[in-house]
Amino acid sequence: xxxxxxxxxxxxxxxxxxxxxxxxxxxxxxxxxxxxxxxxxxxxxxxxxxxxxxxxxxxxxxxxxxxxxxxxxxxxxxxxxxxxxxxxxxxxxxxxxxxxxxxxxxxxxxxxxx
Amino acid sequence: xxxxxxxxxxxxxxxxxxxxxxxxxxxxxxxxxxxxxxxxxxxxxxxxxxxxxxxxxxxxxxxxxxxxxxxxxxxxxxxxxxxxxxxxxxxxxxxxxxxxxxxxxxx
Numbered sequence: 001x002x003x004x005x006x007x008x009x010x011x012x013x014x015x016x017x018x019x020x021x022x023x024x025x026x027x028x029x030x031x032x033x034x035x036x037x038x039x040x041x042x043x044x045x046x047x048x049x050x051x052x053x054x055x056x057x058x059x060x061x062x063x064x065x066x067x068x069x070x071x072x073x074x075x076x077x078x079x080x081x082x083x084x085x086x087x088x089x090x091x092x093x094x095x096x097x098x099x100x101x102x103x104x105x106x107x108x109x110x111x112x113x114x
Numbered sequence: 115x116x117x118x119x120x121x122x123x124x125x126x127x128x129x130x131x132x133x134x135x136x137x138x139x140x141x142x143x144x145x146x147x148x149x150x151x152x153x154x155x156x157x158x159x160x161x162x163x164x165x166x167x168x169x170x171x172x173x174x175x176x177x178x179x180x181x182x183x184x185x186x187x188x189x190x191x192x193x194x195x196x197x198x199x200x201x202x203x204x205x206x207x208x209x210x211x212x213x214x215x216x217x218x219x220x221x
Contacts, residue, residue: 033209043158043200043211056208091158102148103209105158 002026006092006106013082014114021077021109023092032075033093033103034067036060043091049075050098087113117141118203120212127191128220135186135215137175137201145203147184149175150211152198161186161199171195191219
């Protein structure tokens with residue numbers, strides 16, 4: 001069964017540095033999402049992406065965050081100048097159609113900011 | 115505003131006992147509700163969605179608009195049901211997850 005893959009599984013970065021988290025969605029999916037989960041807290045929606053543009057974003061997704069689909073397969077989340085509070089598990093997901101279709105999640109990238 | 119509430123952080127039941135994981139939501143429109151499950155060391159995966167009205171792994175969930183609830187139920191819990199369960203709601207293109215309930219089925 002096709003899966004969403006995320007790399008790296010764990011990223012350690014100095015505060016203030018830029019970080020890029022990578023995701024390869026399921027190949028025929030059209031909608032892509034990023035979520036984060038701070039340790040011990042709930043999964044929080046960050047952004048949804050369709051047709052090469054952001055379709056929805058939460059208040060967490062401020063100017064420090066950006067997403068990109070640089071080619072036909074990758075979907076990336078960039079954090080420009082990381083803060084300690086960005087430490088979390090970041091999940092990528094994709095779905096075949098829109099918001100009402102099941103999302104398939106990746107294993108997540110654990111981001112640790114030092 | 116808290117869209118999805120799962121009041122129980124931890125829930126333990128004995129094998130063979132009924133289990134109910136509670137979920138309440140707040141949304142003025144017509145919501146689409148889901149239950150996602152995360153087994154130990156595995157990724158988050160869809161368990162069921164209300165629009166399908168199906169039973170997956172013996173679990174069912176009924177949307178009660180009057181009580182704004184979408185509780186997850188199973189008549190006889192199994193050890194392999196031990197996992198983290200998240201109730202989720204879609205509103206527009208945004209998704210809201212509850213804080214999750216960790217279910218432990220005691221053999």
